[in-house]
Amino acid sequence: MSIENKYKALELEKPGIYELEGLEVGVTSNCNFKCDYCCAYQRNDGQCISSKEVIGIIDDIPTLKRVRLSGGEVTLKYQDCLDIVAHCSSKGIATQLNTNASLLSPERIERLRDAGLSNIHISFNFTDAEKYSAYYHVHPRMYETIVQNIRLCTEAKLETVLETLLFEETQNNMQAISEMVYELGVRIHEIQNSIVMDHTNWNAISTKEALVRSVHDLIAHKKEDTVLYFTCMDRFAEALGFKEQPGVYFSNCVDGKKQLHLHGNGDILICELCHPVVIGNIYNGTSLKDIYTHRPKPLQEFLDKLPCPAYDALFPKGI
Numbered sequence: 633m634s635i636e637n638k639y640k641a642l643e644l645e646k647p648g649i650y651e652l653e654g655l656e657v658g659v660t661s662n663c664n665f666k667c668d669y670c671c672a673y674q675r676n677d678g679q680c681i682s683s684k685e686v687i688g689i690i691d692d693i694p695t696l697k698r699v700r701l702s703g704g705e706v707t708l709k710y711q712d713c714l715d716i717v718a719h720c721s722s723k724g725i726a727t728q729l730n731t732n733a734s735l736l737s738p739e740r741i742e743r744l745r746d747a748g749l750s751n752i753h754i755s756f757n758f759t760d761a762e763k764y765s766a767y768y769h770v771h772p773r774m775y776e777t778i779v780q781n782i783r784l785c786t787e788a789k790l791e792t793v794l795e796t797l798l799f800e801e802t803q804n805n806m807q808a809i810s811e812m813v814y815e816l817g818v819r820i821h822e823i824q825n826s827i828v829m830d831h832t833n834w835n836a837i838s839t840k841e842a843l844v845r846s847v848h849d850l851i852a853h854k855k856e857d858t859v860l861y862f863t864c865m866d867r868f869a870e871a872l873g874f875k876e877q878p879g880v881y882f883s884n885c886v887d888g889k890k891q892l893h894l895h896g897n898g899d900i901l902i903c904e905l906c907h908p909v910v911i912g913n914i915y916n917g918t919s920l921k922d923i924y925t926h927r928p929k930p931l932q933e934f935l936d937k938l939p940c941p942a943y944d945a946l947f948p949k950g951i
């Protein structure tokens with residue numbers, strides 16, 4: 633496991649100049665799961681974008697450094713993902729594939745690795761099959777599948793990031809989750825702060841107290857050969873007393889500043905998590921190549937108002 637992660641590098645420096653260095657592609661918004669917390673834009677609307685189309689777009693953005701494939705469950709369109717990853721790696725562009733890991737197999741994992749995928753990023757929120765099954769309304773055997781696929785990823789030496797959403801269901805089990813991440817052979821653990829979903833009224837986010845406790849505990853118990861990335865916390869990390877140290881990063885938010893989301897129907901969004909505002913559509917004349925030169929009005933408004941629009945919902949009473 634390399635401490636320097638090529639895909640994550642973009643988040644380790646504060647965005648200075650606004651230009652498109654990261655693209656999140658919703659290859660498909662369809663999904664085989666129905667998580668309550670899901671932030672996917674127009675989930676299951678049937679909109680997909682082909683690898684041919686995506687590759688053309690990538691080739692038209694000279695500033696691009698990384699591409700994230702995230703839907704939906706993009707492995708439903710496995711071959712498209714594979715083709716995009718192979719193309720990016722031939723151009724030196726880092727890639728990450730976000731997945732629930734339910735549809736992986738030894739062959740699929742090896743082919744993604746051989747195509748040059750930088751990171752496979754897997755959601756991992758539960759330490760036992762019963763709780764997993766009860767929360768996601770899937771058969772408990774699915775948990776064994778997920779766990780087995782995570783092991784296969786690490787055994788295949790595919791760089792694996794397990795991501796835990798810090799929310800009501802996980803806030804009192806973060807240490808056990810972290811230990812299981814390690815036991816599964818994974819050395820990169822991303823802790824994603826939970827964001828309220830205005831469109832579905834989902835707001836089972838963690839309490840401020842649990843968030844503070846979890847972050848301090850995870851850092852205190854961090855093993856030397858692991859890396860922790862805390863995501864969507866940079867806005868308030870300092871005020872809550874969180875400090876970076878070797879192997880502990882409070883990733884800088886790049887959404888809207890250096891990264892945009894492309895949906896299957898061509899819509900371009902600022903941040904799928906907290907600001908799913910459409911700023912253009914590639915089929916209606918919006919060009920990603922010079923979007924930061926000709927900033928559409930909603931993008932300029934977002935950049936004028938920075939930082940994160942989710943902040944008030946996270947801490948309604950302030951820090």
Ligand SMILES: C[S@@+](CC[C@H](N)C(=O)[O-])C[C@H]1O[C@@H](n2cnc3c(N)ncnc32)[C@H](O)[C@@H]1O
Nearest residue numbers: 669670671672703704705730731732755826827
């Ligand atoms: C929309 S999912 C798509 C990838 C894949 N289907 C999965 O669930 O991992 C991408 C990431 O968004 C995160 N996510 C979903 N809803 C969220 C929320 N309300 N707040 C913060 N992160 C969220 C998930 O944890 C997941 O890692």
Ligand code: SF4
Nearest residue numbers: 663665667670704732
């Ligand atoms: S698996 Fe991912 S895309 Fe599917 S419902 Fe859950 S969070 Fe959303």
Ligand code: SF4
Nearest residue numbers: 864885887903906940
């Ligand atoms: S704008 Fe806010 S919610 Fe969106 S990625 Fe950045 S910190 Fe997270």
